[in-house]
Structures are given as C-alpha cells and as structure tokens.
Amino acid sequence: MPHDVSVIGLYILDVLGRPVTRIPDRGNVDFIEEIRLTVAGTAGGTVVDTAKLGLKSLAVGAVGDDEKADWVLLTLAKHGIDTSAMQRIKGVPTSATILNVRPNGDRPALHVRGASDHFDVPPAAYAQVFDAPIIHLGGTGLLKRLDGPASVTLLKEAKRRGRTVTFDLIAASAETIGIVEPLLPYIDYFMPSIEEAKDMSGQATPEDCAKFYLDRGAACCVFTLGGDGAYYAHRDGTRLRSPAYEIQVVDTTGCGDAFDAGFIAALHHRMDVETSLRFAQASAGLVATGLGSDAGIVSFEDTLDKMKNWKIKQ
Template sequence: MSRRFDVSVVGLYILDVLGRPVTAIPDGGNVDFIEEIRLTVAGTAGGTVVDLAKLGLNCQAVGAVGSDEKADFVINRMQQFGIDCTHMARLDGVETSATILNVRPNGERPALHCRGASDHFDVSDDMLGDVLDCRFFHLGGTGLLAKLDGAPTARLLKAAQEAGCVTTWDLVGAGPDTWQFVEPLLPHIDYFIPSIEEAEILSGITGVEENIQFFQSRGVKCPVLTLGADGSMVAMGDERIHVGVYDISVVDTTGCGDAFTAGFIAGLADGRSLEEAAHLGTASASLVASGLGSDAGIVDRAQTEAAMAAWRA
C-alpha cells in the first residue's frame, strides 16, 4: 500500500536554547562569557523528526506550538528541512514548550523547562486519516503530553497498528507517576526505545535482560534499550543484539537518544537488519554528540553513512 509519508512523528516539540561550556551560573547580575549559543528544534518528537528529515525520509510533524515568537522559529526551521507541518497546531494563549540548557564541559546538560503547548494538544478524529497515512508512526514525549498521555495515546497507537503502520515509541523524563501513562501503551508498541535508566524507572527492576523480559511479557514486540556508554541492546523474541558505542569526543549529549531513534527508524525503513538499523542509530547519535544541540552533526544520509563506515572500519 502506498503511503504519503515515510514517518509521522507525534508528540513533544520544544525550542531548545543551548549554551556551552557552562561551568557555573554567575552570581547576582554578573556576566560570564561562553563559546556558543544555539537555538534548535528539539523534544522527543521534534529532535527525532528533524534528524529523520536530514536522513532523507519524508516526514510530517504532529504536535503543537504556542502563540509566540518561539513558534515561528520551530515551524520555519522544520519547514526548511522539508517537514510537513500541516498538523502542527498553533494554540492561542499558551507558550511554545521550551528548554534552557546549560551544557557543561563534560557534555552534561542541566535544564530549565517550560511545559507549554505540548500539554494542550490532542490528535482529533478528523486528523487521523492524515496522521496515519505513513509507513512508520513514532510517538515521542509520553510524560510531558498532559492531554494526550494515557488512554488517548493507547487509542492512537492501536489505531496506527490497525492502519498497518509500524509503531515506535519513546518517552521523556520518566518518574514515579509515568508508569500509569505507559502501561496501556505497551501492547500497541512494535519498537520500544527508552534508555535503560528510563526502562528501570518504569519497571521498578534493574538489569538489561530483566527489563527486556518485563516489557516483552507486557506486549512489546521489540525492546530497544539505549545503554549510554555501553551502546544499545535490541531484543526480538529470544534474539539479543548488542551494538557498542563508537570512539568519539563528546561535546553535548542533548538529543542523542532522539538521534538514535531517528537512525534506527531510517534503518528499518531501508529494510535493514535490526543490527544494521542499530548501527545507523548509533552513527546518528554519535554525530549529534559531536556538536551543540539535538540537530548537530548530521548533515544528510550520505555523510552519516560515510561516518558510520569510518567508525566501523
């Protein structure tokens, strides 16, 4: 069946304001000087859709921005990458979701976040036909999507599967209350792509294999756990595929998980094996880690493939 989009990316869209390197916040009204400040489209949906577009996939963004100058930047920037923004709602009276990130010299990034418009959007019935006109349906941002979290997300993922879409999922900021939003989603997720830390918070248990079995037993087809410096683990049935990290110099880890997701989806869209999809995810995340912001490093598919080949040589 022909689909209009390779990927529909639904969920959390954020404007990130990043500065580096930040070693401390100046006292009082004093000023310190840093090397770099950037604005980027970010979030578990926004960062992913930008990276997917850079990797050559035809994408639509589905989410919300506010009625402010931040919204103009987010929409305009995505359109520059060829992303369809027809279903990016502009909501009156609320701010665009945004984060200020003070990036430390070691790549850590303490954040200040304004929840904003992403808490106020939903996917209405009249949008479903367009939103599900895709090969892959990615939902990112569970936990910071107040109106969509829980049963509405479960219905949306179920509808995506019934429409023949491959469903992929990621969350943000797992906490003690997040499990109630996540549990109803699990039977409708083909590729479940959290970090091991997020998975452990959700499950309440520790260990990679233990979490794989926990989520498989609750309906997830393929858990894909990112393991930080230990790479990633992909689990399909009894098969376990571990892909290690590449030897890179880390500048900023903002958006690395979103980049991994984008590369992994791009690999699946190519028809690659799970191992090769995970390598493309790792290459995408490595490029993003080499610069400031969630869209740093990745230029296009050819450059990403070349970098991956060099790292694996």
C-alpha cells in the same frame, strides 16, 4: 503514501549554551563559546533528524502563538518537513527549554511546559496523521492531554491501520509506567534509555528490563545504553548488544532522539537488525559531536559512511 514517517508528540524550542561551569553571581556576566537555538523534544528532535536522513517526514505536535512558534515552524519547514499537521494553540507559550551544557556534557535544564500539554490528535486528523508506514510517538510523560487513554486510542488506531509503531518517552519515573503499560501491546519498537527503562520497571539489567516490557506486550525493546551502546531484545528471542562508537562528546542533548531517527531510517531502508543498531548508533554519535539535538547529522550517505568507518569503542 506521501510520507515515510509521521512523528507525533513533544515539540520544544531549546536554547543551549556551552560550556557553562557556573551561573554568575548577582547580575554579573560570564562568557561562553556557543549559544544555539534548535527544534528539540522527543518528537521535534526526531523529526528533524529523520528529514536530514532523507525521509519524507510529517510533524504532528503543537506550538503556542508566540515568537518561538514562528521560529519552530520556520525551522521545520527549512528542513523540508511537512508542518501542516502542527497545531498552533492560542494563549499558551511554545514549550521551551534553557540548557546549560557543562564541559562534561551534563545539561541541567529549565523548562516551560507550554503548548505540548494542550496537544491531542482529534479523529478528524487520523487520515493525515496515519498516512505513513511508520508512526513515531515521542514525549510520553510530558504530553498532559495526550498521555493516558488518548495515547492508547491513538496507537490502537495506528495498529488497526497496519502501521509500524516506534515509541520513546521523556522524564520517566517509577510513576510513568502507569501511562506506558497500557500502550505496550501497540508498540513494535519500545526505545527508552536504559535509565528510563530501569526507573519504570524496577529491574536492574537490560535483559531483565526487556523481559518486563516484552511480558507486558511490547514486540521489541531497543534500549540506548549511553557510552555502552545499545541493547536489542525481540519477542522472537533475538538478543543483541551493539557497542558505541569512539567519539569526542560535546553535548548529549538529543542523542536519544537521533538514535530513534536513525533506527526509523534503518526500518525504512529495511536494514537487518545489526546494521539498524549500528546506523542508529552512528546517528546518535554524530549528534553528540556538536551542540544541540540537530548537530552532526548531514545526510543519510554521510551517516552511512560514519557507521562504516568510525572506530568502535572497545
């Protein structure tokens, strides 16, 4: 197989500025330390990080026909990512977000939905898209055309071909469970944040959330708990909590995407569960130390080094 992972879903251009304490009055200007452009989104952020972690990665998503699309495709290619499965959709803008990153890491966002709403994976693309042992679907909830029955068809096909399916979503609410529940029987690793897991299930604890999703068909739940680390629950009965690392947080944009990428890399390298969680945590921790969803991660070896040497939060 030419690829290690195929990353399907939400591709966004992020414009980030920090630290933003307020929006200036009238037409006035305030000065900040840093502005960055990054490829982001629950697929875009993840595919950049899997590539940085040394995996041969295929990007599967959509951009518009604007200047933002040129930048996104160029940047993906710069990271050695195969962009031949990316769609360019005429007459729509590339999905994009302006993020005002506050000193505490909060990041109120302004978003243009754009091309990701028009993205689907036609059966003609299956041979290419599923030509990887791991298939990640990221961004359910902001993929208007792909959300729903089209995603069921997609993941069913991935499982029919014997692929490992990892899954993450975005902007989940109580309503999102309607889209997510039919997908659960085709998901090997269900990886939302604990906030999203709670909002969709109505449950209060990681343990109860996990039971909710496992009962509905997911093989395994891996919840990110922010500063409290991660929680792993497999239908074979395995339950694990992994604490976070002691780091100086700059910006939490893309930490979940980086966690996904780290976990996918761990699956690729056949790490045991505990090491997989630690490696995913280190990947997320690295991204939190800089601005944007591609910050911090340099390589597989460097991330492994951080995993072994960083201090664990007590």
